Amino acid sequence: MINVASELAQHVAEGLRRTPKTLSSMYFYDDIGSQLFQQIMKLPEYYPTRAEFSIFREHGAALAAALSPQAGGAFALVELGAGDGAKTKLLLRELLRAGTAFTYAPVDISEGAMTGLVESLRQELPALHVAPLVSDYATALTELRTRPGSKAVLFLGSNIGNFHPTDRLDFLRKLAFPLAPADRLLIGFDLQKDPRRIRAAYDDAQGITAAFNLNLLTRLNRELGADFDLAKWQHYTDYNPLNGAVRSYLVSTHAQQVRIEALDETFEFAAWEVIHTENSYKFTLRQIEELAAEAGLRVVESFTDAAGDFADVVLAT
Numbered sequence: 001m002i003n004v005a006s007e008l009a010q011h012v013a014e015g016l017r018r019t020p021k022t023l024s025s026m027y028f029y030d031d032i033g034s035q036l037f038q039q040i041m042k043l044p045e046y047y048p049t050r051a052e053f054s055i056f057r058e059h060g061a062a063l064a065a066a067l068s069p070q071a072g073g074a075f076a077l078v079e080l081g082a083g084d085g086a087k088t089k090l091l092l093r094e095l096l097r098a099g100t101a102f103t104y105a106p107v108d109i110s111e112g113a114m115t116g117l118v119e120s121l122r123q124e125l126p127a128l129h130v131a132p133l134v135s136d137y138a139t140a141l142t143e144l145r146t147r148p149g150s151k152a153v154l155f156l157g158s159n160i161g162n163f164h165p166t167d168r169l170d171f172l173r174k175l176a177f178p179l180a181p182a183d184r185l186l187i188g189f190d191l192q193k194d195p196r197r198i199r200a201a202y203d204d205a206q207g208i209t210a211a212f213n214l215n216l217l218t219r220l221n222r223e224l225g226a227d228f229d230l231a232k233w234q235h236y237t238d239y240n241p242l243n244g245a246v247r248s249y250l251v252s253t254h255a256q257q258v259r260i261e262a263l264d265e266t267f268e269f270a271a272w273e274v275i276h277t278e279n280s281y282k283f284t285l286r287q288i289e290e291l292a293a294e295a296g297l298r299v300v301e302s303f304t305d306a307a308g309d310f311a312d313v314v315l316a317t
């Protein structure tokens with residue numbers, strides 16, 4: 001399906017006309033990309049998921065208590081970028097066990113991931129009330145503004161790391177805006193650590209992360225009628241311990257031209273020119289405090305895993 005007017009086409013046109021060329025990691029998550037990310041989460045090098053999982057296993061009851069409203073009435077647990085919901089299920093079980101009446105509202109950009117999540121919840125937690133939304137964050141934020149009742153918003157997995165610092169603050173302010181004083185926000189932050197470990201998490205030996213990055217080009221070939229030759233591209237990533245940024249790139253290994261039918265445009269790539277496709281920022285606890293304060297939020301409670309690799313931070317206005 002080639003749709004000139006699509007949001008993706010618009011984004012690619014802008015991103016590839018820029019210097020340096022750039023595409024958003026948001027477009028990684030077609031159904032294949034979501035499946036590749038499921039594989040990434042199982043890789044020996046990719047520690048963030050296991051670290052956050054251990055926080056949920058260790059502190060599930062305390063997290064549930066910190067997120068539950070004090071008063072009765074409608075309560076929604078909204079999760080942005082829910083994915084397979086594996087960590088969240090631990091929390092959902094705690095809330096159900098505590099007899100909390102609530103709706104779980106997962107938001108994810110991948111239709112396939114959402115179908116899988118809803119189906120698994122129906123089987124594993126049949127008593128749970130689920131109100132799924134397939135959308136990007138922007139649409140979810142709009143939905144949040146009009147949702148009545150008290151809420152806790154989950155933004156796990158260090159998804160916040162994908163934002164450039166200026167966009168990050170803007171996003172957090174938008175997230176904070178619809179929150180009443182009793183509402184809570186739970187954000188997962190990957191912490192700064194041994195730079196070699198961080199870099200390896202984004203450049204695994206099996207090449208799954210490379211396939212995940214390159215899948216973006218496959219997607220453009222399929223959805224925009226592009227003719228990227230995948231044999232002429234490679235995955236590259238680096239970690240800068242000065243600013244905590246992991247950056248991922250697609251590297252053009254040859255001088256080449258790429259035609260994108262949907263844009264009726266041909267793009268030139270020099271040999272070794274890159275497309276910047278992802279940021280995955282790593283944080284310090286001090287930075288998290290500062291970020292919260294700048295966004296008009298206060299840290300209610302924070303949880304880290306035993307190794308100190310990851311932090312889940314409960315915030316409120």
Ligand code: AVJ
Nearest residue numbers: 040157158159162202209280
């Ligand atoms: C899903 C955004 C948290 O940045 O660590 C994993 C995505 N990219 N390997 C991350 C990702 C490459 C992941 N997030």
